Each structure stands twice: as C-alpha cells, then as structure tokens.
Amino acid sequence: xxxxxxxLQGRASVFVGAMILGGCATFTPDGGFGSVEQEVRQRIGKDxxxxxxxxEREALExxxxxxxxxxxxxADDAVQVAILNNRDLRAAFAELGIAEADLxxxxxxPNPHFSMFRAKLGHDYKIEQALTFNVLSxxxxxxxxxxxxxxxxxxxxxxxxxxxxxxxxxxxxxxAAVASEETVRYMRxxxxxxxxxxELARRMEQAGNWSRLARAREHGFYxxxxxxxxxAEHAQSAARERLTRLMGLWGGQAGYELxxxxxxxxxxxxxxxDIERQAIAQRLDIRAAILETEAVARNLDLTETTRxxxxxELGPARVLEGEKSDPYKKGYEIALELPLFDWGTARxxxxxxxxxxxxxxxxxxxxxxxxxxxxxxxxxxxTHDIAKHYRDEIVPLRKRIAEENLLRYNGMLIGVFDxxxxxxxxxxxxxxxxxxxxxxxxxxADLQMAMIGRVEGTxxxxxxxxxxxxxxxx
Amino acid sequence: xxxxxxxxxxxxxxxxTLAASAVxxxxxxxxxxxxxMDKADTQPPLLPPNGRPYNPVVTLNGWTLPWRMNKxxxxxxxxxxxxxxxxxxxxxxHLWGYNGQSPGPTIEVVEGDRVRLFVxxxxxxxxxxxxxxQRIPNGMDxxxxxxxxxxxxxxxxxxxxxxxxxxxxxxxxxxxxxxQMAMGMMGFWVTHPKGQHPLIDPVDRDFCFLLNAFDIDPxxxxxxxNTMLDFNLWMWNxxxxxxxDSLNVRLNDKVRIRIGNLTMTNHPIHLHGHEFLVTGTDGGxxxxxxxxxxxxxxxxxxxxxxxxLLADEEGDWAFHCHKSHHTMNAMGHDVPTMIGVDHRGLxxxxxxxxxxxxxxxxxxxxxxxxxxxxxPDNTLPMMTGTGPxxxxxxxxxxxxxxxxxxxxxxxxxxxxxxxxxxxxQAYEWTGPLAEPARFRSEGGQSMPxxxxxxxxxxxVRKPKDHSGH
Ligand SMILES: [Cu+2]
Numbered sequence: 001x002x003x004x005x006x007x008l009q010g011r012a013s014v015f016v017g018a019m020i021l022g023g024c025a026t027f028t029p030d031g032g033f034g035s036v037e038q039e040v041r042q043r044i045g046k047d048x049x050x051x052x053x054x055x056e057r058e059a060l061e062x063x064x065x066x067x068x069x070x071x072x073x074x075a076d077d078a079v080q081v082a083i084l085n086n087r088d089l090r091a092a093f094a095e096l097g098i099a100e101a102d103l104x105x106x107x108x109x110p111n112p113h114f115s116m117f118r119a120k121l122g123h124d125y126k127i128e129q130a131l132t133f134n135v136l137s138x139x140x141x142x143x144x145x146x147x148x149x150x151x152x153x154x155x156x157x158x159x160x161x162x163x164x165x166x167x168x169x170x171x172x173x174x175x176a177a178v179a180s181e182e183t184v185r186y187m188r189x190x191x192x193x194x195x196x197x198x199e200l201a202r203r204m205e206q207a208g209n210w211s212r213l214a215r216a217r218e219h220g221f222y223x224x225x226x227x228x229x230x231x232a233e234h235a236q237s238a239a240r241e242r243l244t245r246l247m248g249l250w251g252g253q254a255g256y257e258l259x260x261x262x263x264x265x266x267x268x269x270x271x272x273x274d275i276e277r278q279a280i281a282q283r284l285d286i287r288a289a290i291l292e293t294e295a296v297a298r299n300l301d302l303t304e305t306t307r308x309x310x311x312x313e314l315g316p317a318r319v320l321e322g323e324k325s326d327p328y329k330k331g332y333e334i335a336l337e338l339p340l341f342d343w344g345t346a347r348x349x350x351x352x353x354x355x356x357x358x359x360x361x362x363x364x365x366x367x368x369x370x371x372x373x374x375x376x377x378x379x380x381x382x383t384h385d386i387a388k389h390y391r392d393e394i395v396p397l398r399k400r401i402a403e404e405n406l407l408r409y410n411g412m413l414i415g416v417f418d419x420x421x422x423x424x425x426x427x428x429x430x431x432x433x434x435x436x437x438x439x440x441x442x443x444x445a446d447l448q449m450a451m452i453g454r455v456e457g458t459x460x461x462x463x464x465x466x467x468x469x470x471x472x473x474x
Numbered sequence: 475x476x477x478x479x480x481x482x483x484x485x486x487x488x489x490x491t492l493a494a495s496a497v498x499x500x501x502x503x504x505x506x507x508x509x510x511m512d513k514a515d516t517q518p519p520l521l522p523p524n525g526r527p528y529n530p531v532v533t534l535n536g537w538t539l540p541w542r543m544n545k546x547x548x549x550x551x552x553x554x555x556x557x558x559x560x561x562x563x564x565x566x567x568h569l570w571g572y573n574g575q576s577p578g579p580t581i582e583v584v585e586g587d588r589v590r591l592f593v594x595x596x597x598x599x600x601x602x603x604x605x606x607x608q609r610i611p612n613g614m615d616x617x618x619x620x621x622x623x624x625x626x627x628x629x630x631x632x633x634x635x636x637x638x639x640x641x642x643x644x645x646x647x648x649x650x651x652x653x654q655m656a657m658g659m660m661g662f663w664v665t666h667p668k669g670q671h672p673l674i675d676p677v678d679r680d681f682c683f684l685l686n687a688f689d690i691d692p693x694x695x696x697x698x699x700n701t702m703l704d705f706n707l708w709m710w711n712x713x714x715x716x717x718x719d720s721l722n723v724r725l726n727d728k729v730r731i732r733i734g735n736l737t738m739t740n741h742p743i744h745l746h747g748h749e750f751l752v753t754g755t756d757g758g759x760x761x762x763x764x765x766x767x768x769x770x771x772x773x774x775x776x777x778x779x780x781x782x783l784l785a786d787e788e789g790d791w792a793f794h795c796h797k798s799h800h801t802m803n804a805m806g807h808d809v810p811t812m813i814g815v816d817h818r819g820l821x822x823x824x825x826x827x828x829x830x831x832x833x834x835x836x837x838x839x840x841x842x843x844x845x846x847x848x849x850p851d852n853t854l855p856m857m858t859g860t861g862p863x864x865x866x867x868x869x870x871x872x873x874x875x876x877x878x879x880x881x882x883x884x885x886x887x888x889x890x891x892x893x894x895x896x897x898x899q900a901y902e903w904t905g906p907l908a909e910p911a912r913f914r915s916e917g918g919q920s921m922p923x924x925x926x927x928x929x930x931x932x933x934v935r936k937p938k939d940h941s942g943h
Contacts, residue, residue, distance in 0.1 A: 410847035
C-alpha cells in the first residue's frame with residue numbers, strides 16, 4: 001500500500017501546501033497571554049501573570065506576600081495583589097487556552113478520506129482505491145481560520161478587560177475601605193465626646209443640679225453616637241471584606257493594614273474636552289465589538305460560500321478490474337452532496353441575523369461608551385466640586401463655628417453641653433468630607449475604567465450623616 | 475457781639491464739635507448749628523452763659539446740649555441720627571441717637587423759659603420727639619399721627635413751648651418707638667426751678683442718668699429691636715460697668731441724683747453707706763411729709779426718681795441696681811448650673827476634642843471674674859472690673875459713689891481708689907474655728923415627717939481644686 005499510494009500522496013501534498021497559506025495553526029508559546037499582559041501594562045502599569053508551572057506559582061505567591069507585607073498597603077499595591085491573586089481572574093485566563101485550542105483546530109486541515117473497494121471472483125478482481133480530500137475546505141478553511149482568529153483576539157481582549165475591571169474594582173474597594181476606617185475613627189471620637197457629656201450629665205443629676213429629664217435628654221446624644229459608630233463599623237467591615245475578596249486573600253493574609261487617610265483632593269479636576277473621542281478610540285469593548293462583527297461577517301461569507309455545496313470531495317482514484325496483473329485505471333473521484341432538501345437558506349438567514357445582531361450590538365456599544373464616559377466624567381467633576389466645597393467651605397465653616405462657640409463658652413454665654421454637641425457637628429462635617437473625598441476618588445477610578453470599558457460595581461453602604469431625633473434637643 | 479461759634483466754645487463743652495452738616499448751610503441758616511459729641515465720657519457741667527441762671531446737672535457719661543438765645547427764646551437743635559456708642563472699653567454698639575451719642579444730650583432749661591427745639595431727622599425712617607412728663611400744648615406732645623405728622627427723613631420740625639413745671643423729664647420718639655427706643659433714641663431733660671422753690675433744695679452736685687437696656691448678640695453690634703424682655707445689656711446712659719463713670723463728690727456735699735427708666739422692667743437702685751430721700755418723681759418734687767429715708771428706690775418702667783443725700787461717709791460706695799442679673803454683662807440664660815459637679819477625668823476627655831476647653835462654673839461663676847479668656851469680638855465679659863483688692867465681678871448697672879474729703883468743689887474728676895484708715899477694714903480670722911451647730915430636725919409640728927429623709931445628712935461641698943483648671 002505504501003508504494004501504491006505514493007503518487008496519490010504526492011498530489012495531495014499540493015493541496016496541503018495550499019492549506020498552510022491559510023494561517024499558522026500551531027499553539028503559541030504564551031497561550032495568547034502576551035497581548036493581555038501588554039495591554040494591562042500599557043493601560044495601568046501593572047503586571048498580569050498567568051502562572052502555569054509550580055515554579056511560576058511559587059514566585060507569584062512570594063511576590064504577593066512581599067506586596068502584602070508593605071504597611072500600609074497602597075491602592076496600587078492592592079490592585080497588583082488582586083491581579084496576581086484573584087482566582088476568578090486566573091480562571092478567566094484559562095478561557096484563553098480554550099479559545100486558542102479552537103483557533104488551532106480551525107487552522108488544521110481536515111483529514112484526507114481514503115476509500116477502497118475490493119471484490120474478487122476467481123481471478124477477477126475489482127479494486128477501487130480513492131484518496132479524496134474535502135476540496136471545499138481549501139476554500140473555507142482560510143475563512144474559518146479568520147473567524148477563529150478574530151474570536152481568539154476577542155477572547156484576549158475580554159481577558160484584558162477582566163483584568164482592568166478587577167483593577168478598577170479593587171481600587172474602588174480600597175478607597176471605600178480606607179474611607180470607612182477613617183469614618184470609624186471619627187465616630188469613635190464623637191462617642192468619646194458623647195461619653196464625656198453623658199457622664200457629666202450623670203454627675204449633674206448626682207449633684208442635684210439636673211432633673212432626670214434633663215439628664216435623659218443629654219444621654220440621647222450618647223445613644224446616637226453609639227449608633228453612628230455601630231453603623232460606621234458595619235460599613236467598614238463590609239468595605240474591607242470586599243477588598244479582601246477582590247485581592248483573593250484569606251487567613252493571615254487578610255490582616256493587611258490600610259493607610260489612615262485617603263490621598264488629598266487634587267487642586268483642580270482635569271479638563272478633558274476630547275474625552276468621548278478618546279474613549280471611542282481606546283475602549284476595549286468597542287474593539288471587541290468590531291472584532292465580533294468582523295468575525296461574524298466572515299462567518300456569513302463562509303455560510304454563503306457553502307450554502308449549495310455542503311461537501312465537495314475530490315481526490316485521486318484508481319480502479320483495477322480484471323486480472324490482478326492488469327494495470328490500474330487511473331482517475332479521480334468526486335463526491336458531491338447536493339442540497340436536494342436543504343438549500344442552506346436557513347443557515348444563511350441565521351448567519352445574516354447574527355451578522356445584523358453583531359452590527360447593532362457594536363453600534364449600541366459605541367453609543368453606551370460615549371454616554372458612560374460622559375457620565376463618568378461629569379461625576380468626576382461634580383464629586384471634585386463637592387469634595388472641594390466640603391474642604392474649603394463646610395469644614396472651615398464648622399471649625400469657625402466651633403471656635404466662636406468656644407469663645408461663647410468662655411464668656412459663660414453657652415454651657416459645656418452646647419459646646420460638646422457642637423463638636424459633634426464639627427466632626428460630622430469632617431466625616432462628610434471624608435465621604436466626599438471617597439466619592440471623588442471612586443469617580444476618578446470609574447472615569448479611568450470608562451476609558452477602558454463598561455463601569456460596574458458600587459461602593460457599598462454609606463454611613464448615615466443625618467442626625468437622628470434624639471440629638472436634636474440642642 | 476460774639477459769634478455763634480465763639481458762643482459754643484465759651485459754653486465750655488469739651489469735645490463738642492459743630493457738625494459738618496449734610497444739610498446745606500443756606501437751609502440751615504435760620505437754625506442753630508447742631509453740636510455733636512464724639513466721646514462717651516462724663517462732661518463737666520455746662521454753666522449757663524445766658525438766660526436765667528441755674529445750677530447745672532452732670533450727665534453721667536453724657537453732656538448737656540448748648541443753646542442760643544433768639545429774642546428771648548432758648549433754641550436747641552437736636553439731630554436724630556445713627557451713632558456708634560462705646561458701651562464700655564472693648565465694646566461698641568451701632569445705635570440711633572441724637573447729636574453723635576445715645577442717649578442724646580441733656581436739655582437743661584429753667585422754669586418759665588420759652589423753648590424752641592429744632593429736630594432734624596437723619597434717620598432712615600420718620601420720627602418724632604415726645605417730651606415725656608411735661609405740660610405743653612397738645613400739638614407739641616410728639617405722638618406721631620395723633621398730635622402731628624411724623625418728621626420725614628431729611629426734614630426738620632420745630633417744637634416750641636414754655637417749660638412750665640420744674641422737675642426731671644425725658645425725651646424719646648413716639649413714632650415707631652419700639653424700634654427707635656430699642657435702638658437707643660432717648661435723652662434727659664431737666665427744668666430747673668426759677669429762683670427758690672419750697673420743695674427743691676439747692677445742692678452741691680446734681681447727677682442724672684437714664685436706665686436703658688439693649689439686646690446685642692455677643693459678637694455683633696446692633697441691638698435686636700424685637701427683643702421684648704430678655705435683654706442682655708443693662709446700662710446707665712448706654713454704658714455698662716466698667717464703662718460707667720463713678721460719681722465723685724466732696725465729703726459733706728449735698729448730692730441729688732436723678733434717674734429715669736426707659737427699659738422694659740423696674741430697677742431697684744441701691745446706694746451703699748448712706749440713706750437718701752426720694753425728693754422728686756415724674757410728677758415733680760415730693761411733699762416733705764411724704765419723704766422717708768431709703769437705701770434702695772425702685773424706679774418703675776417709664777418713671778423718674780430724684781434722690782437726695784448728704785455724702786457724709788468717706789469711701790468708695792457701691793451704687794447699683796439690686797437685681798443682681800442687672801449687674802452682669804451679656805450672659806447665657808440657659809447655661810446649666812455646674813456648681814458641685816465633679817469634672818475629674820472628664821476635663822481631659824473633653825480637652826482631647828476641644829483643646830482650649832477649661833472647666834468653669836464647678837465652684838460657682840466667680841471664675842468668670844478671675845479668668846481672662848478670649849471672648850467673641852465686641853463682647854464684654856459677664857463680670858469684670860478690677861478694684862484695689864481684686865476682681866469686682868460686676869457688669870451692667872453698677873458704679874461707685876466716691877466720697878472724698880479732698881475733692882474740690884466743682885471738681886468731678888475721679889480721685890482714684892479709697893484707702894481705708896488702718897483698723898477699719900475686714901480682716902482674716904486666724905484663730906480656731908468651732909464647728910457650728912447644724913440644723914437637724916425635719917418637718918414642722920404641723921407636718922412631721924413619717925420617715926427620716928435621706929437628704930437629712932447634708933453634704934457640704936467645699937470648693938476644691940482639680941488639676942486641669
Ligand atoms: Cu435693674
């Protein structure tokens with residue numbers, strides 16, 4: 001058989017040679033991760049690593065440990081830890097492997113088809129040998145390969161988006177966690193003032209200067225302060241756990257230390273008049289949508305090409321009829337499947353529908369991107385204005401009121417309880433500033449994300465800033 | 475012939491200046507030029523340069539308005555206008571007054587004088603003047619709408635009448651008077667008797683002042699005109715202690731003090747070391763048979779009292795309203811009483827939040843007189859003033875009646891603090907102190923207590939010092 005099919009193979013190699021032109025169909029050494037890595041480094045300056053060997057895993061773990069040993073943990077370090085350590089993200093990296101396998105599969109030739117017919121009557125033989133090859137695949141394979149190539153590129157982009165989204169969410173979680181810890185510290189101070197005031201009220205009653213009613217009224221401040229603190233601690237615990245989850249930490253690793261304060265408000269919010277155009281050029285979801293439409297368009301071509309002919313098989317054949325010593329008759333075999341019942345219209349209609357769907361989705365993606373980036377930018381500007389207003393107006397105003405109240409206390413124009421209750425308002429204004437600053441940095445992170453892709457995720461529960469009834473006695 | 479300007483100078487009113495009038499000279503040509511005062515010090519008496527002779531009064535932290543004689547008529551010119559009045563060193567008030575000050579200048583005339591008063595309105599709203607307590611033609615009584623049209627902004631009205639009855643009077647607006655009096659529009663009027671009067675004795679010194687009250691929020695300047703009763707500044711002639719000048723007299727001077735009340739409450743005015751007679755009221759001199767000796771006389775709202783005494787005890791004698799809240803400056807009326815409340819441990823906790831915080835009131839409020847702590851701008855300490863032996867712990871309606879052997883007749887200058895002769899001052903007892911017998915029984919015979927009250931054991935708290943003060 002070796003010898004007999006020599007010629008056939010020779011001819012088949014011509015087809016194979018043609019196929020190779022369709023594209024490289026082997027696995028890349030980095031599994032396509034290189035482009036993800038590059039995208040992440042270029043966009044946010046962080047390292048994305050997909051460890052696939054034990055040595056790599058160990059190196060990564062020690063790097064995470066080093067980052068976590070920094071006290072306090074900065075926002076950038078938290079983001080880096082999350083990218084290195086979040087297991088959901090690592091699972092997403094594996095998607096890339098799956099997509100690449102599909103691509104490689106698409107790039108490979110279908111196996112040639114060998115058929116042999118052998119019949120014998122005495123010395124009369126009938127032998128038919130054919131080595132056929134799905135010729136149409138020569139036409140369709142480059143098309144299919146193109147489709148898969150785009151799908152793979154899209155998979156790479158979506159993995160990059162996942163990395164960047166995780167980075168953004170981690171940054172926001174870090175902001176929320178730091179702000180909530182700061183708020184808890186302030187609330188502890190409020191409780192301390194309230195505690196002094198409640199104790200003083202108790203001593204007022206003890207000395208006979210106050211009725212139980214007056215003491216109870218003053219105690220309301222303490223009761224409220226305890227409530228504020230409990231709420232603040234609740235918010236703080238939720239914010240910290242979210243950050244811990246995003247960084248993929250557990251056990252002793254979760255004992256990381258955060259800074260005492262958020263970074264200061266930048267002097268001015270940056271002007272970005274061209275932000276929509278930039279977003280359209282940069283956003284990965286728009287790129288992905290374009291790749292998708294291209295892939296789908298190729299797919300439509302493919303479907304249309306093959307709508308009448310499902311399979312066209314072609315190959316060399318030889319036939320021997322008669323004596324074994326007779327020469328083979330050479331020829332070829334063409335097998336054709338005719339669309340007698342299936343004219344391919346359904347497949348084409350489906351592909352067309354998918355194509356239009358992809359086009360509309362891409363268009364909507366662009367519309368959404370513009371709107372999202374506008375919203376994010378406005379939010380960034382407004383939260384900056386609000387935080388600035390807190391910093392430059394409300395906090396100094398409360399401070400001035402506190403100073404004037406102290407002067408009034410000095411003149412015995414107001415009592416110590418008024419002074420303490422006013423201190424509480426001052427502290428609440430500081431807490432309000434912390435929250436405004438938190439909202440600004442979150443909006444800043446959202447704006448950066450809006451330049452990459454869709455903005456998701458919230459900041460978690462806000463602390464309550466309105467004053468409950470019991471405290472309104474002053 | 476002396477010019478008007480020379481005449482005013484001759485009147486000896488130190489500090490008085492002719493106002494650079496906003497009204498044109500021509501329109502004022504027929505008017506006496508208005509004279510204004512730029513300080514709140516007590517001015518020496520204005521000896522009458524013309525007209526009928528009389529013994530002038532001394533207006534405490536005030537002055538007497540000069541006049542001109544015009545064909546036998548005494549002509550005064552009052553200008554109603556916004557003024558800045560020093561309440562005491564460290565505090566100024568934005569008030570409405572007359573001729574640069576609030577209260578306005580004292581007007582002194584003699585029984586039977588024909589008086590013409592030009593009143594120019596430089597306030598932002600119309601006004602009138604009512605001549606409180608005088609017998610005058612109805613059309614001169616100054617009740618806006620009732621007796622006359624209100625004087626419009628920028629206009630000058632003329633009042634003219636004969637000062638028929640000798641006595642002590644006041645003047646104040648009777649147009650939007652709630653606002654205008656709350657802003658300080660008021661003044662004193664004295665009609666001296668013509669010659670000898672059977673019920674009015676000549677005196678060596680004759681002082682006068684108005685009682686008035688404002689509500690000025692600490693840190694602000696303008697009175698709250700809608701305050702009804704809860705005033706925070708109690709004043710004599712719009713001055714609060716230590717801004718009120720002392721009444722300086724010579725030993726054995728016969729002294730008359732005239733007091734008018736334009737506040738919303740009565741004031742029991744009390745003088746230490748002497749007895750006095752109430753020799754005059756709003757109605758004029760009191761009949762001799764009705765006079766009895768007092769050390770305190772209550773001056774009701776809208777009333778005048780004229781008291782007389784022989785200053786025959788040397789020394790520095792307190793002279794004040796006996797409502798003790800009226801001898802305080804601005805204070806918080808809702809400040810809780812902290813007496814006996816132990817601050818230990820808490821002071822530190824509070825200072826962690828309010829670094830400048832200091833405990834006050836734990837031992838009483840005298841801390842206020844001792845400590846010098848920053849206060850809101852333009853605010854007088856609640857109790858203040860330092861005497862030769864330490865803080866006087868006073869404010870408001872308080873001053874000192876100073877009787878001195880060496881004070882010269884006609885000299886009103888402050889002679890300084892009195893030095894008590896040795897052995898005539900309270901001193902510290904350094905001997906042993908016996909435990910006093912304490913009250914032990916509870917309930918009277920009519921309602922004996924069923925059970926012994928736990929409150930029977932009185933804990934007497936002694937003042938103690940805590941760190942952190
Ligand atoms: Cu009084």
